Amino acid sequence: MTPDPHDPPPDDRPTPEEGKADPEDASGPAPEGTRAGPDDAAVPAREETKAGPGDTAVPAREETGPGPGDSTESAPGAGRRRRSLRLTLPGCWGALLLACLSFTPSLLPRGGVLQGVVCGISAAIGYGLGVVAAYVWRAFADRDARTPSARSWQVLGTAALVLFGVAFGFGQYWQHRIRQLMGVTDYNVLTTIACPFVAAALFLLLLLAGRGLRRLYRRLAQLLRRWIGPRAARAVGWIVVAGLAWSLVSGVLLSGFVNAANEAFSLRDTETPEGVQRPVSALRSGGPGSLVPWDTLGRQGRTFTGGGPSAEDIGAFTRSPAQEPVRAYAGLATSDDAETRADRAVADLERAGGFERANLLVMTTTGSGWVNAAAVDSFEYLGGGDAATVAMQYSYLPSWLSYLVDQSKAREAGRELFDAVYDVWSKLPQDERPRLFVAGESLGSFGGETAFSGEYDLRNRTAGAVFTGPPNFNTLFREFSDHRDAGSPEIEPVYREGRTVRFTDDPTTGITPPEKAWDGTRVLYLMHPSDPIVWWSPQLALSEPDWIGEAPGADVLEEMVWIPFVTFWQVTADLPFSTGVPDGHGHTYKAAYVDAWNAVMRPADLTPQDLERLREIIRSPEG
Numbered sequence: 256m257t258p259d260p261h262d263p264p265p266d267d268r269p270t271p272e273e274g275k276a277d278p279e280d281a282s283g284p285a286p287e288g289t290r291a292g293p294d295d296a297a298v299p300a301r302e303e304t305k306a307g308p309g310d311t312a313v314p315a316r317e318e319t320g321p322g323p324g325d326s327t328e329s330a331p332g333a334g335r336r337r338r339s340l341r342l343t344l345p346g347c348w349g350a351l352l353l354a355c356l357s358f359t360p361s362l363l364p365r366g367g368v369l370q371g372v373v374c375g376i377s378a379a380i381g382y383g384l385g386v387v388a389a390y391v392w393r394a395f396a397d398r399d400a401r402t403p404s405a406r407s408w409q410v411l412g413t414a415a416l417v418l419f420g421v422a423f424g425f426g427q428y429w430q431h432r433i434r435q436l437m438g439v440t441d442y443n444v445l446t447t448i449a450c451p452f453v454a455a456a457l458f459l460l461l462l463l464a465g466r467g468l469r470r471l472y473r474r475l476a477q478l479l480r481r482w483i484g485p486r487a488a489r490a491v492g493w494i495v496v497a498g499l500a501w502s503l504v505s506g507v508l509l510s511g512f513v514n515a516a517n518e519a520f521s522l523r524d525t526e527t528p529e530g531v532q533r534p535v536s537a538l539r540s541g542g543p544g545s546l547v548p549w550d551t552l553g554r555q556g557r558t559f560t561g562g563g564p565s566a567e568d569i570g571a572f573t574r575s576p577a578q579e580p581v582r583a584y585a586g587l588a589t590s591d592d593a594e595t596r597a598d599r600a601v602a603d604l605e606r607a608g609g610f611e612r613a614n615l616l617v618m619t620t621t622g623s624g625w626v627n628a629a630a631v632d633s634f635e636y637l638g639g640g641d642a643a644t645v646a647m648q649y650s651y652l653p654s655w656l657s658y659l660v661d662q663s664k665a666r667e668a669g670r671e672l673f674d675a676v677y678d679v680w681s682k683l684p685q686d687e688r689p690r691l692f693v694a695g696e697s698l699g700s701f702g703g704e705t706a707f708s709g710e711y712d713l714r715n716r717t718a719g720a721v722f723t724g725p726p727n728f729n730t731l732f733r734e735f736s737d738h739r740d741a742g743s744p745e746i747e748p749v750y751r752e753g754r755t756v757r758f759t760d761d762p763t764t765g766i767t768p769p770e771k772a773w774d775g776t777r778v779l780y781l782m783h784p785s786d787p788i789v790w791w792s793p794q795l796a797l798s799e800p801d802w803i804g805e806a807p808g809a810d811v812l813e814e815m816v817w818i819p820f821v822t823f824w825q826v827t828a829d830l831p832f833s834t835g836v837p838d839g840h841g842h843t844y845k846a847a848y849v850d851a852w853n854a855v856m857r858p859a860d861l862t863p864q865d866l867e868r869l870r871e872i873i874r875s876p877e878g
Contacts, residue, residue, distance in 0.1 A: 361828075362786070362790065364437065375456070377821050378458040468496055472496045524555075525554070532561055537607065545603055553586035553624050563632060582644050583645040584645070610688075618644055618694050619672065619703040627844065630696060633848040658788070693717050694723070720777075723780075738750065744802070744806065746807075753767065760809070781844060784808020784810060786842050791829075
């Protein structure tokens with residue numbers, strides 16, 4: 256029976272258009288002297304390898320005979336199956352290059368497994384870039400793809416052994432130096448040995464995932480060709496597959512993961528940490544007479560109100576009678592609505608006499624409602640106990656996860672809480688108002704910033720602020736840093752000669768610019784050069800930031816350089832482990848709060864010896 260020329264081609268035969276536009280099919284490991292597969296004889300060789308955009312040396316359809324890199328010495332019928340692990344020579348060179356570059360240092364020390372993850376992701380990206388680069392080069396050269404010789408693969412294998420070995424050795428040396436800079440002593444030989452295997456497994460997994468998407472695209476394009484032209488079918492196919500992949504990652508998968516995590520951490524939120532007791536003081540939320548019940552505070556809220564220095568502790572430091580600080584808090588279980596939750600926290604603050612203290616702190620929490628004890632304890636010690644702090648929870652998720660998915664909740668919580676406090680505070684007689692301060696760490700600094708429009712707003716509505724470890728996407732942080740005075744580095748920028756806003760990585764060594772007056776409201780950003788929370792940004796993938804091109808900070812190696820794609824994944828891998836380093840490095844802020852608050856609050860009659868004693872108190876496990 257003669258086929259109708261208008262019918263679509265059978266599914267097991269390639270069409271001229273389907274045999275094109277797959278850059279990965281350009282080259283692959285193929286033994287010399289290969290012979291045609293069972294389907295190749297009936298197809299003119301030149302017809303299938305005609306040069307043009309997207310052409311390859313063989314039909315690109317998976318159902319056709321062997322492509323470059325496929326072994327054709329296979330059993331009868333095997334010519335119809337593409338080998339799923341077939342690799343191309345340009346792709347392998349790209350994978351090798353980026354895999355070796357992934358061993359260059361980033362901000363924090365990396366264990367062997369984490370280095371393997373970074374290496375595997377980098378290799379997968381390098382493979383794709385190598386394939387695309389070869390495809391583009393052939394298009395400009397206007398030539399067909401060529402099957403690489405066995406010698407080419409031997410050269411690649413030898414280069415891989417040498418280059419990867421050298422990169423691995425240098426990587427261990429750089430990691431040793433970073434650990435020395437930060438005082439990290441942990442080192443696991445077994446995970447170091449596991450690094451290449453983790454990298455290889457992840458590389459293959461990502462490669463198979465990419466090829467799975469490519470197979471889906473081909474099937475979809477073939478189906479669409481029944482109704483639209485081949486070029487439109489390919490374009491629509493790619494758009495649909497890319498949209499489907501994105502929706503799965505950002506929608507179904509990510510949403511499912513977040514919901515599962517939220518459910519798990521909501522159960523943990525009902526627990527009370529060991530050693531934490533319900534306060535017996537009426538000055539704490541959850542205590543006698545509190546408007547916020549103890550069981551609604553959440554895990555972190557109970558830790559906050561059940562801890563902190565007592566009047567006796569503060570008196571021992573100041574060597575004079577001290578008051579017990581006020582601490583007010585509202586958990587997620589207090590109310591489902593952020594505005595109502597903020598009102599409840601402020602009402603309890605007012606009940607406990609928080610607006611009658613000399614110093615009042617609005618603290619925006621991070622993640623699951625966590626408050627860095629060092630930040631509030633330092634504030635209370637330096638205030639002589641004549642201090643009050645109010646905070647509220649906005650998420651069940653831990654800090655690193657809420658950093659990625661809870662930005663809107665942090666923004667809402669920061670605005671609602673400050674506005675609720677300011678509404679009561681602004682109605683008090685001027686001579687009876689406490690000094691109003693704002694603070695936040697990590698995502699808490701993002702939430703704390705959102706209550707203000709800029710430098711003048713901070714100056715006019717607060718007595719001072721300490722924002723610690725600000726994420727790179729913070730609106731005001733970016734404004735102050737991007738518009739810094741000429742000549743000042745990004746790791747310690749100077750904004751408008753430091754008249755209101757200043758930055759430091761170590762307040763004990765002075766705050767730049769020391770020669771300029773710092774009158775009125777003082778806003779201090781505390782951030783370490785090695786803190787990945789501060790420096791991570793999607794722009795790291797394709798553009799070099801100023802902080803890498805400039806002189807590095809004290810705990811960052813000079814050998815750290817910006818590499819497209821690689822640096823982004825290195826810093827991304829640093830994020831979950833940013834608090835796993837000693838105080839003063841990464842995202843670990845503790846003793847520095849003493850000097851930060853001392854600079855912002857300006858308490859009288861404190862000597863350098865007093866500050867050192869307080870640092871020791873804050874550093875201690877009980878501090």
